[in-house]
Amino acid sequence: MTADAPRPNLPPLSLYVPEPKFRPGDTVDFSDVTVPPAGAQRRPDTASDPADFHELAYSLVRVLDDAGNAVGPWDPKLTPDTLRKMLRDMALVRAFDERMFRAQRQGKTSFYMKCLGEEAVAVSAAHALARDDMCFPSYRQQGLLIARGYGLDRMMNQIYSNRADELQGKQLPVMYSSRDDGFFSISGNLTTQYPQAVGWAMASAVRGDTRIAAAWCGEGSTAEGDFHSALTFATVYKAPVVFNIVNNQWAISSFSGFAGAEATTFAARAIGYGMAGLRIDGNDPLAVYAATQWAAERARTNQGPTLIEHFTYRTEGHSTSDDPNQYRSAGEPTAWPLGDPIARLKQHLIVLGEWDDARHAAMDVELAEQVKVAQKEAEKNGILGHGFHQPLDTLFEGVFEELPWHLKEQQQQMLAEEEASGRPWARKS
Amino acid sequence: MSEAIVNEAAAADRASEAGANTRMNMIQAINSAMDVVMSRDPDVIVMGEDVGYFGGVFRATAGLQAKYGKRRVFDTPITECGIIGVAIGMGAYGLRPVPEIQFADYIYPALDQLVSEAARLRYRSNGQFNAPLTVRSPFGGGIFGGQTHSQSPEGIFTHCSGIKTVIPSTPYDAKGLLIAAIEDNDPVLFFEPKRIYNGPFDGNWDRPTKNWSAHPGGEVPEGYYRIDLGKAAIVRPGEALTILAYGTMVHVVQATVEEMGIDAEIVDLRTLVPLDIDTIEASVKKTGRCMVVHEATRTSGFGAELVALVQERCFYHLEAPVERVTGFDTPYPHSLEWAYFPGPVRIGQALKKILKD
Numbered sequence: 208m209t210a211d212a213p214r215p216n217l218p219p220l221s222l223y224v225p226e227p228k229f230r231p232g233d234t235v236d237f238s239d240v241t242v243p244p245a246g247a248q249r250r251p252d253t254a255s256d257p258a259d260f261h262e263l264a265y266s267l268v269r270v271l272d273d274a275g276n277a278v279g280p281w282d283p284k285l286t287p288d289t290l291r292k293m294l295r296d297m298a299l300v301r302a303f304d305e306r307m308f309r310a311q312r313q314g315k316t317s318f319y320m321k322c323l324g325e326e327a328v329a330v331s332a333a334h335a336l337a338r339d340d341m342c343f344p345s346y347r348q349q350g351l352l353i354a355r356g357y358g359l360d361r362m363m364n365q366i367y368s369n370r371a372d373e374l375q376g377k378q379l380p381v382m383y384s385s386r387d388d389g390f391f392s393i394s395g396n397l398t399t400q401y402p403q404a405v406g407w408a409m410a411s412a413v414r415g416d417t418r419i420a421a422a423w424c425g426e427g428s429t430a431e432g433d434f435h436s437a438l439t440f441a442t443v444y445k446a447p448v449v450f451n452i453v454n455n456q457w458a459i460s461s462f463s464g465f466a467g468a469e470a471t472t473f474a475a476r477a478i479g480y481g482m483a484g485l486r487i488d489g490n491d492p493l494a495v496y497a498a499t500q501w502a503a504e505r506a507r508t509n510q511g512p513t514l515i516e517h518f519t520y521r522t523e524g525h526s527t528s529d530d531p532n533q534y535r536s537a538g539e540p541t542a543w544p545l546g547d548p549i550a551r552l553k554q555h556l557i558v559l560g561e562w563d564d565a566r567h568a569a570m571d572v573e574l575a576e577q578v579k580v581a582q583k584e585a586e587k588n589g590i591l592g593h594g595f596h597q598p599l600d601t602l603f604e605g606v607f608e609e610l611p612w613h614l615k616e617q618q619q620q621m622l623a624e625e626e627a628s629g630r631p632w633a634r635k636s
Numbered sequence: 637m638s639e640a641i642v643n644e645a646a647a648a649d650r651a652s653e654a655g656a657n658t659r660m661n662m663i664q665a666i667n668s669a670m671d672v673v674m675s676r677d678p679d680v681i682v683m684g685e686d687v688g689y690f691g692g693v694f695r696a697t698a699g700l701q702a703k704y705g706k707r708r709v710f711d712t713p714i715t716e717c718g719i720i721g722v723a724i725g726m727g728a729y730g731l732r733p734v735p736e737i738q739f740a741d742y743i744y745p746a747l748d749q750l751v752s753e754a755a756r757l758r759y760r761s762n763g764q765f766n767a768p769l770t771v772r773s774p775f776g777g778g779i780f781g782g783q784t785h786s787q788s789p790e791g792i793f794t795h796c797s798g799i800k801t802v803i804p805s806t807p808y809d810a811k812g813l814l815i816a817a818i819e820d821n822d823p824v825l826f827f828e829p830k831r832i833y834n835g836p837f838d839g840n841w842d843r844p845t846k847n848w849s850a851h852p853g854g855e856v857p858e859g860y861y862r863i864d865l866g867k868a869a870i871v872r873p874g875e876a877l878t879i880l881a882y883g884t885m886v887h888v889v890q891a892t893v894e895e896m897g898i899d900a901e902i903v904d905l906r907t908l909v910p911l912d913i914d915t916i917e918a919s920v921k922k923t924g925r926c927m928v929v930h931e932a933t934r935t936s937g938f939g940a941e942l943v944a945l946v947q948e949r950c951f952y953h954l955e956a957p958v959e960r961v962t963g964f965d966t967p968y969p970h971s972l973e974w975a976y977f978p979g980p981v982r983i984g985q986a987l988k989k990i991l992k993d
Contacts, residue, residue: 374760377760377762386765392757392760392765399749402718403722403725403753405718406721406722406728413681413731414730420725432717436717436718437718440712440713440718606797607798608758613910
C-alpha cells in the first residue's frame with residue numbers, strides 16, 4: 208500500500224510535534240506547574256529499595272517555604288556559616304557570570320555561558336559532596352569550581368585562552384578542566400561525560416577507594432544514547448555515582464517537550480532502570496544540598512546510583528550566541544514559580560537572624576570588586592584574538608604522549624609557514 | 637660495564653621474562669598477552685560483551701575471569717557507547733582498561749566516545765587526563781560473516797587525530813603488539829584479523845585451511861615481551877616491488893607472490909598510526925615499485941594515504957604507478973564474499989600490471 212492509496216476506511220495518521228506553551232509576545236501563565244508545599248515529601252532511609260519511593264520521582268522535594276523557613280525531613284540543618292558560604296558562592300558565580308558575559312560582548316573572548324537562576328544546582332552540590340569526589344560536569348556548572356575555590360583569575364585565563372590558560376588555549380571558553388579540584392575535563396559534546404563518570408565510579412569501587420563520582424547533563428541531552436548507556440551500566444554494577452539532570456526547561460531554543468517532558472518527569476527515567484530517582488526544586492539551595500547528600504550517602508554505602516532531576520529555569524539564553532527573546536516569551540523568567548535561589552537563601556538567613564539586607568548589599572559590592580580585581584589580573588596575561596598567547600608548537604602537544612613523525616613533520620611545516628608569512632611571529636604577543 | 641655486556645645482560649633479562657617458546661594460535665597469543673599484563677599490573681581490567689565467564693565469542697578472554705576475578709574481567713551491557721565511555725572514565729581514574737568490541741562492525745555506536753572523547757582527552761585537558769585504553773576488536777571478512785561481521789573500519793580511525801591503530805598478522809606479533817598497546821598511555825585500537833585467528837590464509841577459499849603449527853609466527857614466548865608500536869616488519873625481502881599490507885592480506889599477498897614466482901618485498905605495517913614511514917620509504921626506493929593491499933573498501937581507505945605518502949616521498953624512484961588492491965565499495969556481501977575479497981586473482985592482475993614494463 209503506498210501513500211497515494213490510503214485505506215479509505217481508516218482515519219489518516221497525524222504526526223504530533225510538541226510546541227512550547229509560550230512564544231515571543233505571549234503572556235506567560237505557569238499556573239499549571241505543580242509546586243507542592245515545602246517539607247511535604249518524605250525522606251526515605253538511604254538504604255531503602257528504590258522501588259519503595261517511586262513517588263519521589265514525580266513530586267518535587269522542597270525544603271525552603273515561601274516565608275524562608277527550612278521545613279520537613281529533607282532539611283539538611285546546616286550551620287549559619289555553611290549557609291552564608293553557600294550564599295556567597297552563589298553570589299560570586301552570578302557576579303562572575305555577569306562580568307564574563309560583558310567581557311564577551313566587549314570582544315575579549317569568543318563565547319560565554321551564564322548559569323543565571325541555576326546557581327544552586329552546582330554550588331550546593333559542591334558543598335554536599337566531598338572535596339575529592341570527582342565531578343563530570345556539563346558546561347553550566349561553573350559553580351563547582353567557584354565553590355571549590357579554584358580561582359576566578361584561573362577560570363578567566365581559560366575563558367580568554369591567554370598565555371596563563373592552563374589548557375593552553377586548546378578548549379572553547381568555559382570548557383574547564385582541573386584534575387586537582389575533582390573537576391573532569393568538559394567535553395562540549397553532550398552527555399559523553401555520563402558513561403565516563405560511571406567508569407570512574409566503577410574504577411573507584413574496583414580499587415576499594417571511598418571517593419564517588421557525580422555527573423551533570425541538561426534535560427535536553429537525556430535523549431542522547433550515552434545517557435541511557437550510562438544508566439544501564441550504573442544500575443548493573445551499582446556504581447557509586449550521582450547523576451544530575453538539570454531541567455532548566457530549554458535546550459537552546461528547544462523546550463523540554465523535545466526531550467519527552469510532556470510525557471513524564473526526567474527523574475522518572477530512573478524507575479525503568481530500577482534506580483533511585485528524586486525530582487527536586489533546583490532553585491532551593493537546601494533541597495539540592497539535601498538530595499546530593501542523600502544520593503552521595505547511598506553511593507558511598509554501596510547502595511548504587513541516584514538520578515536527581517533539578518527542576519529549574521534557564522533565566523538567560525543558552526550562551527552568548529543566542530537571543531532567547533527570539534524563541535520564547537520574555538515574560539517567562541520573571542513568571543517562573545520557583546523564584547531565585549540566591550534570594551531564597553538570603554531570605555532564609557534573614558529569617559534565622561543570621562543575615563540582613565545591608566550585609567547582603569555589602570557582600571555584592573565586595574564580590575563585584577573581587578571579580579574586577581581577578582579580571583584585571585587575568586587580562587595581564589592577554590585576551591583572545593590579540594596575539595598568539597601560546598608558543599606555536601604547542602598546537603601539536605598532547606595529541607599523543609609522544610609526538611610521532613607525521614606530527615613533527617606538520618609542526619615543522621607550520622613553523623616554516625610562519626617564517627614564510629613575511630611577518631614571522633607578528634601575531635605573537 | 638661495556639655497552640656490549642650491558643646489552644647482553646638486557647637481552648638475557650628480556651629472554652628470561654619472555655620465557656620458553658610454545659606454539660600458539662592468534663587467539664591463544666592474544667589471551668596470553670592479557671594474562672601476562674594482568675599478572676604484572678593490577679590496574680589492567682578486561683571488559684566487554686561475553687568476555688567474562690564465557691571467555692568471549694572467539695575465546696580470546698577464556699580463563700581470565702577465573703584467574704583474576706570478576707572485578708577485573710567482567711561482562712558488560714550491550715552498549716558499545718557505554719563500554720568505551722566507561723573505559724575512558726576508568727582510564728581517567730588510573731586504571732588501564734582493555735575493552736573488547738565483539739566485532740569491529742559493532743564499533744560505530746562507540747564512535748563519538750572514541751573519536752571525540754578518548755582521542756581528544758589528553759589534548760583538550762592539556763595532559764591532566766588521558767585515556768590509556770586498548771580496544772580489542774576482531775575485524776575483516778572471509779568467514780561468511782555477512783555485512784555485519786566482516787568489515788574493516790580501520791580507515792575511519794586512522795583519519796582521526798589522537799588514536800593509534802594496530803593490526804597484527806601472526807600470533808607472535810599479536811602478543812607482543814597487544815602488550816605494548818595495553819602499556820601505551822594513549823588510546824589504541826587493536827584490530828584482530830579474525831580470518832587468521834586459527835591459521836594463515838593464502839586467499840584461496842577452496843583450499844584446505846592451515847593452522848599456525850607450521851608457521852614461524854606461531855612460535856610464541858610464554859612470558860612477557862613487547863613489539864614496539866610504529867615498527868613495520870619486512871616479512872619477505874625482495875627486489876621486484878614493494879607490497880604494503882597488514883593483517884590477513886599479508887598472508888594472501890605472500891602466498892600469491894610465491895606461487896607466481898615474484899621476488900616481492902612484503903612490508904607488514906603492523907601499526908597504521910603511527911606508521912613506520914622509514915621502512916616503507918627505504919623499501920620503495922630500493923625496489924622502485926609499490927603496491928598497496930587492504931581488504932577494506934577502496935575510496936578514502938588507508939591505502940589512499942599510503943599511495944599519497946609513497947608518491948610524495950618516492951616519486952622519482954618509481955618506475956610504475958603505485959597499484960592499489962582493495963575490497964570493493966560495497967557492503968561486505970554474504971554469498972558473494974569471494975567476489976568481494978581481494979584475493980589472489982585481483983592481486984595477481986595488479987602484479988602483472990605493475991611489473992609489465
